[in-house]
Amino acid sequence: MSEPILTEDQRDALQEVANLAMGQAATRLARLLDSFIELSVPRVKLVAVTEAAQALREMTGIEDTVSAVRQGFRSDIKGEALVICRSDCIAQLCSLVSDPYARSSYEAVSQTELMFDVANVLTGACVSSILDQLGRTPVFSAPGMLGEAMTLDDAFQPGVLQWEVALLVEVNFALEDHSFRAHLVMLMAEESIRHMSMALDALLSSL
Amino acid sequence: MPLPIVIADDSLLARKVLTRALPPDWEVDVSYASNGREALALYREGKASVMFLDLTMPDMTGYQVLEALQHEDLNTFVIVVSADVQPMAQARVRALGAAAFIAKPVTPEAVLPILKEYGLYV
Numbered sequence: 538m539s540e541p542i543l544t545e546d547q548r549d550a551l552q553e554v555a556n557l558a559m560g561q562a563a564t565r566l567a568r569l570l571d572s573f574i575e576l577s578v579p580r581v582k583l584v585a586v587t588e589a590a591q592a593l594r595e596m597t598g599i600e601d602t603v604s605a606v607r608q609g610f611r612s613d614i615k616g617e618a619l620v621i622c623r624s625d626c627i628a629q630l631c632s633l634v635s636d637p638y639a640r641s642s643y644e645a646v647s648q649t650e651l652m653f654d655v656a657n658v659l660t661g662a663c664v665s666s667i668l669d670q671l672g673r674t675p676v677f678s679a680p681g682m683l684g685e686a687m688t689l690d691d692a693f694q695p696g697v698l699q700w701e702v703a704l705l706v707e708v709n710f711a712l713e714d715h716s717f718r719a720h721l722v723m724l725m726a727e728e729s730i731r732h733m734s735m736a737l738d739a740l741l742s743s744l
Numbered sequence: 745m746p747l748p749i750v751i752a753d754d755s756l757l758a759r760k761v762l763t764r765a766l767p768p769d770w771e772v773d774v775s776y777a778s779n780g781r782e783a784l785a786l787y788r789e790g791k792a793s794v795m796f797l798d799l800t801m802p803d804m805t806g807y808q809v810l811e812a813l814q815h816e817d818l819n820t821f822v823i824v825v826s827a828d829v830q831p832m833a834q835a836r837v838r839a840l841g842a843a844a845f846i847a848k849p850v851t852p853e854a855v856l857p858i859l860k861e862y863g864l865y866v
Contacts, residue, residue, distance in 0.1 A: 546756065553755035556800060557848050560827030573832045578754060578800045670849075744760045 547737040548581055554740075555579040558666035559708045565658045570634060572712050580707040586724065589703035590689040596707045597720055599623055602686040604648075606656035607698075609678035610664050614671065614732045616700055616725035618664050620656035622718070624686045627652050630717045649685065656680060659721055663708060667723075671736035700724035704733075746773040747864065748791045752783035752809070753798040753825070758848070762796055762825060765850045770865050780804025784812055792820045794864055797842070799826040799833070810840035821862055825850055 543551065556579050563574040584592045593599065602624045609617045631648045646654075657680060668675045683692060693703070704723040711718050725733070749772045753759050759776055766772070775791045777783035781804045786792055799806035806824060813822065824837045827848040834845045844858045859865035 549755055550757040553757040556755065556758075557827040560829050560848065563828060564830050567830050567832075573830060576800055576828050578802055741757065744757070744764060 543583055543734055543737070546741055547734055550737045550741055551733075552579055552581045554667050554670045554737075555581055555663075555706050555708065557670065558663045559710075561666045562659050562662035562708070563710060565662050566655070566710055569654060569658055570630070570712070575709075575711045575713060577709045577711075579709070580705075582705040582707070583730070584703050584705060586693060586698065586700055586703050587695065589705065589722065589724075590693040592703075592705055593621070593689055593693075593720065593722065596705060597718070599689060599720075601625060602688055603692065604652045604685045605683040605687065605692050606652055606660075606680050607683045608656065608660045608664075608680040610660075610668070610675040611678070612668060612673040612675045614668060614673055614675075614725070614729045614736070616723055616729055617698065618660045619683065619692070619722040619724065620652075620659050621689075621692065621720045621722065622652065622655065626717050627655075630655075630712075633717075649682065652682070652685070653680060655719060659708070659710070659719060663706070663721055664723065667706075671733065671740065673736070698724055701727050702730050704730070746771040747793050748773045748775070749794040749796070750775050750777055750783055750786045750792040751796045752777040752780065752786075752801065752806075753796075754778050754801045755798075758798065758825075761848075762850050765852045765855050767852070767856060767859070767865055770859070780806060780809040783809055787813065787816070787820060794821045794823065796823050796825050799824060799828055799837070807836070807840065810837060810842060814841055821864065823858060 567574045603621050604624050604627050605619050605621045627648050631651050702725050706721050708721050751759050775786050779801050797806045821843045823844045824842045825846045829847045846854050
């Protein structure tokens, strides 16, 4: 299996595409949580799925257990999006938005519901926007909980997810007090990465 | 004499998109910066009568550049160009002295009225 790679220009373009997508997602997340979301430069990295857990640990510094929601997307670029949050972050966020004095859209919410909502906003806005900028209109399948309080190694266990390549889009959505961070990973087959790199070339040559 | 302008964005794609969104007959001398520190250095060299400034950059963010500019003789029009379209982000950059805010992706239609408003292009 040849390692799929992106050229420096393609990686730069994808990072900017992710940056725009992140802006869209942040606006929706800010509305959901009634809080300003701090954005940083998104980092994009393509790795084999077998190395994804380690790469994500290096990017995010996550050593604790995580909650992960998975959602499939289909076009000629297809795969699965994972939204990952540290378990204790979700617990903290849950108590924050359930505070009766907070002005968020919630009165009472379980950690699972909240995790689904956050994942839904991030996948919906981010993945749609990335693919839209590449000229694709994806169809989404229903989201599913991959696990709550699992390790990153468990999340990327071979056999659990069938994809070869992980596109780590390190979109850092942080609440202002940094009590919450979320991470997005797009998992794809090699063929989809090829389609994506062609779409990036088309985008670059259109300028 | 062409107007010296700076386009500051860490992404090559974004710098290209912005360059293409400028009026084709606008007489400018464009310098590029790929981080905030470079942008500030170009400003100090007098190369930024207008500065198009991205917010999320490594090595000094756009916010930090705006803050630094407040301690200089602010001899520039800063037009913030960002994918962060949260209303609070716009309010913040305005408070830090930015003349205008353009949401990414940048279009010629978004740039032109701002240049005209400040008399930078006629």
